[in-house]
Amino acid sequence: MVYPKYSFIVPIYNEEKTIPEMYRRISAVMEQLDDSVELILVNDGSRDSSLKLMRNLHQSDPRVCYLSLARNFGHQIAVTAGLNFARGQVIVILDADLQDPPELIPDMIQKWRQGYQVVYAVRTQRHKESWFKRFTAYLFYRLLKRLADVDIPNDSGDFCLLDRQVVDVLNSMPERNRYLRGLRSWVGFQQTFIRFEREPRFAGDVKYTFSKSLALAVNGLVSFSKLPLRISTYIGLLAALTAILMGFLVLYWRIFVPHSPLTGFTIILVAIFFIGAVQLLCVGILGEYVGRIYEEAKGRPLYTLGEVGGFSVTGKQLEAGFKSLSENPR
Structure with missing residues (x-):
């Protein structure tokens, strides 16, 4: 079987207002690339019509695949599910709210062609975010950098490009409380960055509330520092x-x-x-x-799958505990 060269992973939680625009912008980038691409949409237990929109995109565009988790497992686990199923040699992670601009992906790929295996995006500005959010984010990243056992770059989120070798290493890590930007730094390999200005979300409500951001910060600190x-x-x-x-x-x-x-x-x-x-x-x-x-x-599985579109669940994935209730969309 011939696998695509590029895999784009987009975790989705109640993003019905952003999915059409997100797909339009990402598909425009896909058309510019020199090889085949798969777009992996991961439904993290959405309660709106996000899953229905994902099914429609899959039926109209064979490049679009989707995973639907059986309930809401959280952003980091949703990204992990996408990494487990990604088949490309180059894997890009970005959010559905378009605060991570898809138009930067060609620049990331150019860095990959230069020999870098991890290319992460560093936020230089955060537009239309409260002073409290900017201040706490600034403080957290610098505190984590001082306390962590590995060098985690300041102001870098989950928006990144990963080489297949890096993804294979990440997929071999069994830990449940995952802080992917920390794991990304821990694995090593040749890493570089690009800078960008973080735009406000395209539509819908902010999903990372203060409590969720605090939980992620505590998880990152405890996971990478004694x-x-x-x-x-x-x-x-x-x-x-x-x-x-x-x-x-x-x-x-x-x-x-x-x-x-x-x-x-x-x-x-x-x-x-x-x-x-x-x-x-x-x-x-x-x-x-x-x-x-x-x-x-x-020892529980990281997640359970309720529906899969565009993939065949392998025996290895089943042994790892990734349950699928139905392989084809209803």
């Missing part, structure tokens, strides 16, 4: 030293200032609350790591 565990140890040592110091102060006040109010019930309450807060903080940090061990130990 420093929070060390920090909890340092905080515990600091609390112990503070407790010893407070003990000497209470003894001093009791002997030399017997009528001081600081030797009574107030100082005891302050000490209890302080030590309790430190303990809860350290237990919370430890819980984040233990929770990931628990998730990995269960």
